Amino acid sequence: MADTRTITVNVNGEVHTNTINVRKNLIDYLRDDLGFTGSHVGCEHGVCGACTLDINGETVRSCLMLAVQADGTAITTIEGLADNGVAGDLKKSFAEKNALQCGYCTPGMLASAIEYINAGGNADKDKIRRHISGNYCRCTGYQAIVEAIYSVAENGGN
Amino acid sequence: MKAASFLYELPEDLNTALQLLNSSDIDVLPLAGGQSLMPMMNFRVSQPDLLVDLNKIDSLKKIDSDSNSIKIGSMVKYSDMEKSDLIKEKIPLINNVIPFVAHSAIRNRGTIGGSIALADPAAEFPSLLVSLDATIELMNIKGTREVKSEDFFTGIFETDRKTNELVTSINIPINKSPKKFGFYEITRRHGDYAMAGAFVTTDGDKKEFSNSRVVLFAVSTKPLRIIDIEVFLNGNLLNDVSVQENAIDIINGYEFEGDLHNDTEAKKTYAKVSLKRALGELNG
Amino acid sequence: MTGPRFDFDKPGKYIGQPTKRGDTKRLLRGRGKYVDDLTLPRMLHAAFLRSPVAHGKILSIDITEAKKVNGVIRIFKGSDFIDVVKPYVGVLSHLAGLRSPPQMPIAIDRVLWQGEPVAMVVATSRAIAEDAVSLIEMDLEELPAATNMETALDKEEPIIHSEYDSNLSWERTVDVGDVEEVYKRDDVTIVEKQFRFGRHTGVPLEARSIIANYDPSENQLDVYYSGQAPHMMQNIYSKHLNIPEENVRVISQDVGGAFGIKIHTYGDEFAATAVAKIMERPIKFIADRYESFMTDIHARDHVVNGKMAVSKDGKILAIEFSDITGIGPFSMYPRTSAIEANQILNLTGGPYVVPNYRANSRVVFQNKNMMCQYRAVGHPVAMAICDGLVEEAAAAINMDSVELRKLNLIKDNAYPTTTASGLKLDDLSHHKAINKLVEMMDYEKLKDENNKLRNEGVHRGIGFVSMIEITNPSPAFYGVGGAHIASQDGATIRLGAGGGIHVSSSVTEQGQGTNAILAQIAADVFGVNIDMVQVTTGDTKTTPYGGGAWASRGAGIGGEAVYLAAEALKDQVLDIASVMLQSKPEDLNISDGNVVDIGSDDNRISLSDLARTVYYRGNELPSDMPLELIATRHYRVTDMPFVFTNAAMAAHIELDVETGIIKVLNFWAVEDCGRVINPMLVDEQIRGGVVQGIGSALYEECLYSDEGQLLNVTLADYLVPMAAEMPEIHVAHIETPTKTSVLGAKGAGEAGTGGAPAAIINAVNNALRPLGVTNFQIPMTPNRMLETLKAANFK
Missing domain, CATH: 3.10.20.30 (Beta-grasp domain)
Known part of the structure; x- marks a missing residue:
């Protein structure tokens, strides 16, 4: 021991x-x-x-x-995280929608978002909200994050 | 918030783990998924001398079945159960409940054995297993014993498990057609521990309640099976609204435990509402 | 002024556009630089033993066993700081009568709240420091505690500070007109309600963090701090650690959220900094979540008895209320803990014409964690009181509450004006805002829907708030009261040899996007592509002197300073260009990185060529030619004490009458923050703020036992809003630029948090009223709703 x-x-x-x-x-x-x-x-x-x-x-x-x-x-x-593929798309989308403010939740939020897309998660805002409901963000109010993930899901995840 | 020091062992077989757990002179804790134990250690609420990590014991990670039951190894993770076709087919209730257990990163580590050995009265799985009349298999270096899930949970974070024993598997009886079930839990936020919840199960091939089970959680010190309600329901039609109403009234005779955010009276209300809605789900 | 001014009438390339933030590149690649990411050579880690009780006498502290732990370097008690730290006192002279005793970083003979630091362990790792903390033996004699603010002034209660005659810290009364006369009239309707606001805290995801390092050879203190106001902290460390201000450098790099939590003097951070000076080596202290809940400032704990009188035709005739709030055992330094109460007295009724106004607030000491300024200071309380009473009054006289608002909101053409409490207001648009709001949400249709659904047993409600927000504060906020808190900010812009510009500003960035909007302003006004703009904030050594981030001032004050500096640098460039190009400065402009002819936009010389000529080949320029390609400008608000913004918001909720759970279905906000520099970032400020407000209205509360023990110290027990329960938040803008500045920008950081609670409270009561009950206590927990619903009359 x-x-x-x-x-x-x-x-x-x-x-x-x-x-x-x-x-x-x-x-x-x-x-x-x-x-x-x-x-x-x-x-x-x-x-x-x-x-x-x-x-x-x-x-x-x-x-x-x-x-x-x-x-x-x-x-x-x-x-x-790669700059292409699902991770790359999500990073781009997060930047476009301003789905981060202070950036402190971002590493965990991205990990959960990648998991959602990789598991075949579809463009359904309620499902996305439930999926990321174990990731706390004090800054954004979540909407921009949901939209960022949604737009990647909408484009087939990749 | 860092854990106090401890010693660590990572046995690769069950016997070694049981040997380690049998030390009487030091405080030994088994580590399953760690999703509850690790926070308690980080807060230094729990300060074991030795941690026996069960994650390398493959024999505890299996899901098997025969014609009478499904046997879920204690180190099977929520996410493994979520992916199991066998469980989906034979005990769909488990599949329905899993999305309500915390969040996916927790379910990727948390195990069924860890959850029931912890026996958090607000957790879904202890009551779920009681509602399915599951049996808990326990082992120590001397041998194996089985305990009915109903008898296994004895209080808040208290079970029948002795410190030198491990939960090794959970056996859930299966029927020709899966049990019909109703499940409802009240939470303020998705994935939280429930403020109250109810499981109702009944034989799958009948229009009447038959061999029903009614188990409430998060309202008492342990899974609260209400046999009075089961007896009352059995034989009555599943969709009889007045029967449901009378069944819910039986709850008035019970006492409930409050928590930080809810007093005992509120808990009683939640108990009734969750039972009502679980009965509703049964027919939905 | 030599060149042409920036033309705000033309659409800007960046100003007014949803320009992406440059900072996200770094943050999305894990390249942020938060305090805990930094490791300095020979750095040690601190952990604190904290008081387990609300009030007690320290009999002894035995560190014998703790010192034996391998890796423990030194252990400090409160008395070790007596010769090192000059005590600090949280009072301001313009808050007449405010009193609070001197404070020290660590308790010396008495503990006054659970969580107060009593000893500090310095060790080679945080884990080892915690090991040692658990081995310190402290003998405490528990003393009777005054924990309940509502009884803290009673004679029977223990007096916390024996030098005072009571637990009162401050009291103020505002009395305008004659409310008593109004009550005597027989044609008025009077509504009265008690409002209760729970204790909240900010819960930034990155906890309070600090690394302090001291170099005795130069008497130099460097402090890396996760915070909002570097220059304020520089002054404080200088003053209380006796180091010349010039020798104190405070650096805030990436900050993981602040919300007003990270702008105060905390004992543990102060102790870590003092110990760095004592030990002459770097000390890191990162609060853990347990410490954050116990010791980050709390806010909003107010009980208010409010009263409103309206005429039969819906005119507000009088507002009256009395407020009591408990602030903990001290007033926080240096901003004091009386500001929230003062704001409530000042702001309540601010959107409306209120002819008679009487309000009183009492701020009391108690044995709990300290309260101080947290995002939207006082606003959520002030707006909930007034607009809660507005909705009660409307119901009492059977008038739609929107109609009643429109009757009483200050007319959009009535500015400048002064409120009942004496606030000077200008450039507001309440009527435009509420009209746009009801149109945006389709109010009439929603009302009909709610009525129909109510008959089916679905209980939905709509709640409104019309609000004002204090932004762009002048010295009237703190400076006049003697606090060394800057209300002006500065910007320096320098042209680089490569033709890009570097902006350094004294406002700070915690994720709002401050750096981005400063870059937008600089790029547009000076005339370069935004990729050619670098921004530095958060370092007392390299930025101009200024206030930092608080009271929604980044855009309005920091932005204006950048605007002025950009114009000044442009003048310098055009003066030099005019000589080089044998042209007149007024015939030239800067566009896209080039000096161009006005009108034709023909390129004359690139900025890089111009800069290189100045920097490397000065021989080509006349000998009397000024060579500055750097300009600094400072800006403060002079015409007004504050620049107010306004907003109208609405919430749509559904109440599950069986469980008491409230679901927010939808939320709308129409906001007027003057000129919008970046609509995307403003919307995100509003949304984030609204969700923080929803958190306070439905979930968040620091729960204490009667003995003063904080009962919820985990994120499993202190509930913050998470994604699944939050609504879509629809945001629209009215733009009424402030006349106090050229840019015309007002603040936008706090409106959401200030207004959302009132909208939620009002929506819930809109659902409750048909059942014959109301509730004005937040958070509106299921348990509290069930209590209220006991008296409900379900037809």
Whole structure:
């Protein structure tokens, strides 16, 4: 039994091996140990959605996952999102609709939006609203975010 | 808000996990999806000495069935159940309820075993399982035992599980035609823990209530099965409005638990409304 | 003035257009620079032991065990700051009689609210610092607490500050005309209601964050701060840490939302900064969510007994109310905690002709977290009181509330005018706004629909608000009262050698899009493509001196400074160009990055060529030619204390009478913020503000036990509005430019938050009234609705 452990993760295509304290959350490991500060800490209890990111193709709350649990996984943070495809379309659409103000919820919001489109989510504003209802945004009032996702969904998701 | 220090083990088989859980001199907690335990650890409300991570134990991640039941491994995630055709076909109620459980990023990690071992009285799954008459399988190093879901939940965050035991699977009986069901929950925001909710299940092939179950959640310290209502309903037509009204009146005889935002009286009202609407769903 | 002025009558290339924000590029690629993203060499992390009780005497603090934790560097108690920090006092001289005792960053012998810092651990990581905090042994003697603001002035209540005779911090009464005379008339209808507003907080997604670093070799303090007013903080750190102002640099890079939360002096941030000076190395403090709920300023906790008298034909004859509010144990520094009450006294009834007005507010100390200015300070309360009474009065005399509003709203051609409370108003458009609103929402049709649905058991309501918003404040807000808070702002614009311009401005950006609108103004007025404009804000070392972001002043004041600086730089360029081109400055203009002939628009010289000539080949210019290609201009509002905006808003709600749950079906806002510089950004300010207002009306409340324990310290228990429940918000504009500036822009940041609660409250009561009940307490929780509905009469 130990309170440290060595892990290897692939973050945005880079492979990292580190020995870390087992109590460290994934978000703190990404930010403090690897310098991927694009994902944000909002509540550290899994409610605000700011730290939502993609692990092996699924969204997770990186404040509710130990870094050691990410051993052997492939992680995509906002820094690793492509400028084309679904992620690229969403980024473009977010900029056009001003679907972000302070930008703090944006990494988590984009992760949820990508998940929605990739799962075949259609251009239905109520469904989009429900899907992103685990991501808190204090600035926008959500409408611009919903419209940004909607316009990508409307164009067939890609 | 950082977790206190702990030791960590990641066993790859069930026996090792059970051995670790059997330590009597230190405080050991199993880690399933972590969607409730991790926040409690971050708040330092929970400070285990040793965390036994169950995520590498593949034997707990299976969904199996035979002619009588579906067996869901305790480490099956909400998102796995959501994708399971077997569940969709045999127990559609589960499929209907999952979208109401938190949000997708939570469902991608949260497990059925973790949810019921936590036994949050406001959560959907404990009551859902009682409404389906599920059985909980528990293991420790000495062996296996089964507990009826109804007996498993004993209070707020309290279950029949001993500290050296693990929930290993949930067995849900299946019928020739799936149970008919009604489900309604009252929340102020989508994905929140409910202010109140109700499950009604009844045999799928009859026009009358038969072998019905009525279970309320988020209004008591644990899933609240109301046998009086079940007895009253059985034999009556599903769509008889006066029967429904009388069934709801039975709730008046019960006491309810308030919460931070709702007093006991409001909870009683929500209990009645959610039962009424669940009965309505049954016919819808 | 040598060249031609910018012509606002022609459609601008950027001003008035929904230009995209340049900042989104960075933020959408995870390249933002928030405080917590920054790591400095030898940086240490702070965590705080906080008071577990509302009131107590500190008997002892034992740090023996805590100090033993590996990684703990030092632990500070309150007394460690006595020689380092000069105490601060949250009073302003223009709020006559306001009193509050001196404060220190960390409690010394007494704790006065749950959450007050008592000790600070400095360690190599936040986790280790927290480990040590949990090992500090504190012995407290719990003292009786005064927590309930409504009884805080009672004789039996403990007096929190023994130097005072009561728990009163401030009281003000406004008495205009004679309300008593009105009440005596037999032809008036009087309505009375009690309004209760819950304690709210701002919940920016990025919590309060700070990194302070001190270099003793130069006596230099650098503070990276997630906040709104760098120059204000520079002054405060200088004054209270005894460092010359010039040696304090405060930097705000990306800020993850602020909303008025991040413009105050917090003990934990102050302690972190003081410790950086003591330890001579960088200290990072990032509040966690638990600390945010407990210690970010709260706001809006008001109980108001309101009364309105109207004539039979619907003329408002009098408004009267008494307000009480509890602000915690101190008035917050430096803005004070009396401003919200003062705003309520000033603003209530402001949209209307109110011949008789009497209002009183009492601001009391209590043993709870402190209250202070949060987005739309006082507005939600003032608008809810007046427009709530307007709807009550309309119902009482059986008149449509829109009709009653139209009868009483100050006429659009009646400006300038002064309100009952003495506010100077100009350039407002209440009638245009409400007319556009009812047309936009198809009010008559909606009313019919509601009536039909009511017969089917569906209970819907429509609620309105006509409002004013304080924007573009002059020194009358704080400066006159002695606070070192700038109400003027400055802009410097420099022409680069590549032909682009660099704008640095003292207003700040927290996501509103300030940088974008400054770039739009600079690009249009100076005459370059917006891609050639760089904007710097949020750094006391590199920007002109100014106020930052508060009271919706970025566009109106910061924008005007940029306008003036852009014109000045243009003059410099055209003077130089005229010499180079043997032309007259008034015959030249700048367009698309080139100096052109006016009229023909023929290119004469590119800005880059001009700049390179000046910068590299000065020998080609006459020896007496001024070489400045940089201009700084400052702007303040001089003609008025404030520049008000107006808006009319409406909410459409459905009340589930079985559960008490309210669903907002639709929301409309017609807003007049003068010249709209960027309609997309203004709409987004309105929408975000409206949702924040809906949050306060339906969900948000800091719940305390009678003993002063905050009961909801998680985002699972303090409910904020999320996407699924929020309506579409339809926004339209009236543009009545303010005459106080050339640009004519007023603020738009707070109207939504200020108006939405009243619209929601009124909509819910519109649904309730046919059932014979009303409720004026927010948040309108399902439980509260069920209580109200108990007395309902369902036919």
